[in-house]
Amino acid sequence: MKKVLIYTVSVFMLVTLFYNIDIFNKFEIGSKQKAMINNNISKKYGDIIIKKGNENKKMIALTFDDGPDEDFTPQILDILKKYNAKATFFVVGQKVGWNPEIVKRAYEEGHEIGNHTFTHINICKSSNEQIRKEIMETQEIIKKEIGKEPTLFRPPYRAINETLFDIIKSNHMKVVLWSDLDTKDWSNPGVYNIVKTIEEKAENGTIILLHDYNKIRNNKSQTIQALEKIIPKMQSLGYEFVTIPEITK
Numbered sequence: 001m002k003k004v005l006i007y008t009v010s011v012f013m014l015v016t017l018f019y020n021i022d023i024f025n026k027f028e029i030g031s032k033q034k035a036m037i038n039n040n041i042s043k044k045y046g047d048i049i050i051k052k053g054n055e056n057k058k059m060i061a062l063t064f065d066d067g068p069d070e071d072f073t074p075q076i077l078d079i080l081k082k083y084n085a086k087a088t089f090f091v092v093g094q095k096v097g098w099n100p101e102i103v104k105r106a107y108e109e110g111h112e113i114g115n116h117t118f119t120h121i122n123i124c125k126s127s128n129e130q131i132r133k134e135i136m137e138t139q140e141i142i143k144k145e146i147g148k149e150p151t152l153f154r155p156p157y158r159a160i161n162e163t164l165f166d167i168i169k170s171n172h173m174k175v176v177l178w179s180d181l182d183t184k185d186w187s188n189p190g191v192y193n194i195v196k197t198i199e200e201k202a203e204n205g206t207i208i209l210l211h212d213y214n215k216i217r218n219n220k221s222q223t224i225q226a227l228e229k230i231i232p233k234m235q236s237l238g239y240e241f242v243t244i245p246e247i248t249k
Contacts, residue, residue: 038160041160041161041162041165042160044162044165045165045169045175048165048168048169048173048174048175049174049175049177050152050174050175050176050177050207050244050248051177051178051179051207052179052205052206052207053204053205053206053207053244053247053248054204054205054247054248054249055203055204055205056204057204057205057240057247058204058237058238058239058240059204059205059239059240059241059242059246059247060202060205060206060208060234060239060240060241060242060247061087061088061206061207061208061241061242061243061244061246061247062080062085062087062088062208062210062227062241063087063088063089063090063114063154063176063178063207063208063209063210063244064076064087064088064089064090064210064211064212065090065116065154065156065209065210065211065212065213066090066092066095066116066120066186066211066212066213067089067091067092067095067099067102067211067212067213068089068091068095068096068098068099068102068103068106068212069095069099069102069212069213069214070098070099070102071217072212072213072214072221072223072224073089073099073102073106073212073213074102074105075220075224076212076223076224076227077102077105077106077109077111079224079227079228079231080109080111080231080241081109083231083232083235083241085231085235085240085241086110086111086112086241086242086243086246087111087112087241087243088111088112088113088114088152088176088243088244089103089106089111089112089113089114089212090114090115090116090152090153090154090176091103091113091114091115091116091138091142092116092117092118092119092120092138093115093116093117093118093119093134093137093138093141093142094118094119095213096138096141096142096145097141100145103142103145103146104145104146107145107146110243111243112152112243112244112245113142113146113150114150114152114153114154114176114244115135115138115139115142115150115152115153115154115173116138116153116154116156117134117135117138117155117156118133118134118135118137118138118141119134120156121134121156122156122157122159123155123156123157123159123160123161123163123164124159124160124161125159128163131163131164131167132163132167135153135167135168135171138150139171149171150173151172151173151174151245152173152174152175152176152244152245153168153173153174153175153176154175154176154177155175158177160175176207176244177207178207178208178209179205179206179207179208180201181197181198181201181202181206181207181208181209182209183197183198183208183209183210183223183226184197185210185211185214185221185222185223185226186211186214186215188214188216188222189222190222191222191225191226191229194222194223194226194230195226195229195230195233198226198230198234199230199233199234202234202239205247207244207247210223210227211223
């Protein structure tokens with residue numbers, strides 16, 4: 001009986017210990033320390049980070065992550081073509097292999113193509129080897145389809161570390177984040193909320209984060225419905241929709 005009691009207490013203590021460690025780790029992931037590390041990285045590699053464009057020109061950069069999507073990306077391209085608007089697409093390498101004709105169309109219609117890793121990995125949870133592999137494989141497959149490698153990269157989940165920046169710098173690329181305008185369209189907050197966010201926060205040089213992929217499959221994503229409203233509205237206010245290279249001149 002005594003041995004059973006000792007064993008039970010020991011197991012309880014171990015479970016409690018691992019639980020506390022897990023809570024500690026979760027706390028650390030979202031702690032101020034992580035923010036400080038990211039700020040230090042941003043300062044060290046500031047010359048290859050793009051957060052905003054030229055504030056002296058009435059230009060806005062629409063950027064789309066996670067495509068190309070076989071259903072939604074062509075609809076977005078149709079809207080951009082209708083309003084003579086340009087955008088930047090940060091594509092997932094694996095999806096480029098699935099939808100090569102869509103990437104070609106985007107490029108041929110004057111849009112910029114950027115790298116968003118091959119399988120949408122979290123940089124901070126990946127080995128150095130995997131990070132390099134994901135980036136370089138995406139470079140290769142995009143070059144195969146449009147004839148040149150991208151010069152822009154956007155990290156999934158906005159997760160960054162020094163390994164990433166060393167790879168980007170050695171390949172003469174730049175990391176594109178975004179301004180203070182994350183529409184959170186991936187969470188389907190409602191067309192009205194997406195439009196309202198852009199109308200209220202967009203200004204000269206703003207880089208807007210959107211997605212041409214959505215897990216909810218329907219005829220028109222909320223992003224597409226919002227674009228149909230926001231592009232002509234912002235153009236009526238004198239704004240031009242351009243690519244990242246254009247907005248940073």
